[in-house]
Amino acid sequence: MKIRGINIGYLTVVAVALIALLAPVPDNNRGNAFINLVLLLTPVFAIFFLLRPVIARNPNPVSQLAADFRAHWPKVVWAGALYLSLAMSLEVFSGIKKSIPFVMPFYLDPFLVELDRKIFFGTDPWRITHALFGWATGQIVWLYNAWHMVHIGLAVWVAFSFNEAQKIRFALVLQFTWLFLGGGLAMLMASVGPVMVGDFFGDRSFDLMLAVLSDQAPSVILVKDTLIDTMDNPLLISGISAMPSIHVAISVAAALWLQQQGSRVLTVIGWAYAAVIYIGSIHLGWHYATDGMVSAPLVILVWWLAGKYVDWLQGREFAIALPAPVAEQEPG
Template sequence: MRMVGLAFARSAAWQANRPFFLTMATYVLAVAFAASYWQIPVNPRIYSKPFLLFGFGVALIYFSIIGVRVMLQRPEQLFPALLHRLSETDLRDRLVIGVPVAATLPVFFSLFSSLKAGISRIVPFYADSTIIVVDRMIHGGQDAWRILHPLLGAGPLTFTLNFCYNLWFVVMFVVLFCVTFSTGDKRLRSQYLVAFVLTWVLLGNVAATMFASVGPAFIMPFYSDDTFSPLMDYLQTINGVYPVWALNAQGMLLANAALDGPRLGGGISAFPSLHVAVVTLNAIYLWRFGSVVRWASIGFLIAIQLGAVHLAWHYAVDGYASMLGTPMIWILAGRLANTQPIVKAASKVG
């Protein structure tokens, strides 16, 4: 009976995650081809430890919240009450469909980072000058950061935008884990997971390679172009009073660019902005969850777009492209997610 339950759990996990796994399998084959053809070093374990630590942290917080709620009710028997509360949260179903995806994600991010770090092996960085011209055409002949600087060029605002920009990592993983282990609308869950992978692949790998660019922070070291030196000088000055963590991250990326092989958080590319793409995807997904969450996600999207430009990570057009491309990816993911039946079988495992 136990073997039947295990086999059924595997079947339920496969059915619930089939579009995601098929998308992942296609990406793995594409990475294998690219790595072989362009001699790009690939390390599938770059993100194994960070994901393990993050997953442990999320689980600890989740069980702590459940435990505190149960203890506040002062049950006669604590352990049975805990088990009852966990059963009410569909924990078994969440684990059945969520763990296989969670186990795959560190491999996905590792392959993505490996390919991103190998962009210059496929095509040299070349597109910055063209992107700058387009960006200025959109903004009346000026660089976007100069338009924003009278509004954002103050230490506290720069610090706040940098805080939001770093908070992006936490928000991204929290939303991703919540969706991964959700048991509500399974088609919506499948659409998000497929869209998440396609956003990173199509925008972060494919488009980033087609429009190979480094962004304002790296214009000087890569092209000996001082166009954005005034912005970098401002950030350096503010860093003496308020910490500008972006400068440390940019220095790390530049140092890693001189080394061979992929590294955690490595790889330089500007167009399009994955930061903006991911928060756009989250805003699309969270739009249906009420006004507070809806407008918080929109506000966070605006903050990330402003921070991407103000902190010299991106040209404004990098974010615009992501805001246009991500909804199209969402629609495509919806069609891919609907090509296979998403069964609600996990709840029958036993």
């Protein structure tokens, strides 16, 4: 039996998700929110697929639908499997992030503060962003909060893309971002970010930033307090982690995805948004400047490696040995 190389790519995404489920995440941090969201959205996509011939005003919509399904059912099945695998991976990432302070106490912030302040910028980077973009704090908050819709929208777009190679490539990038950066690396580099460093480390040097945010972006302070208050009773929005920045990582992945669409306009929009997210991560106090400086290059590296892997798979076929049937013995 032979299997297409591109199907090995799909199986890779599924295998990563199944292995991720084995992560020792405490039961109180495990949830099904993203999987439930997938199940709720699936009928919407199914209805759209069923109505496509009608929308296209095909004179025989039922016959066209049957023909489309016969021609493309393997891709439909694989798209569904990849869609569910991404939801599973995202769910595991969420559980790991919620578990960080119970496995690895936050410890890296003093080092990151000094790294930003004394090595790279000579001052706290938030002072620079507020001096340059203080007039746009409200717009930065809006664009930063919109990241959640961009994040989920990117995953859905990737899952149901018609380009199988790019779909598998970016599914692997998303899984790496969630599980390795947002899970493993965030656990090893446990940190809370400038907006919370006073709460966890007693560092009052960011009090001026908090005062500015309380006046210009009170929602940031509200979310900060909610995250701290729900640490022992995790909610969907729970989970505290600064290094590396998943906001920056996902926005860079989105920029790379848009760049692959072959449109100069989409490319400019993607990278401009990634730049806003990086600036916003510092401006709103959620991250140190170095958090994005770590995550962005790693995402670009994995995007390149995943591309090499998918290129290697394309056009190949792999032989799979099936067990020989047991010969039936003659009665006698």
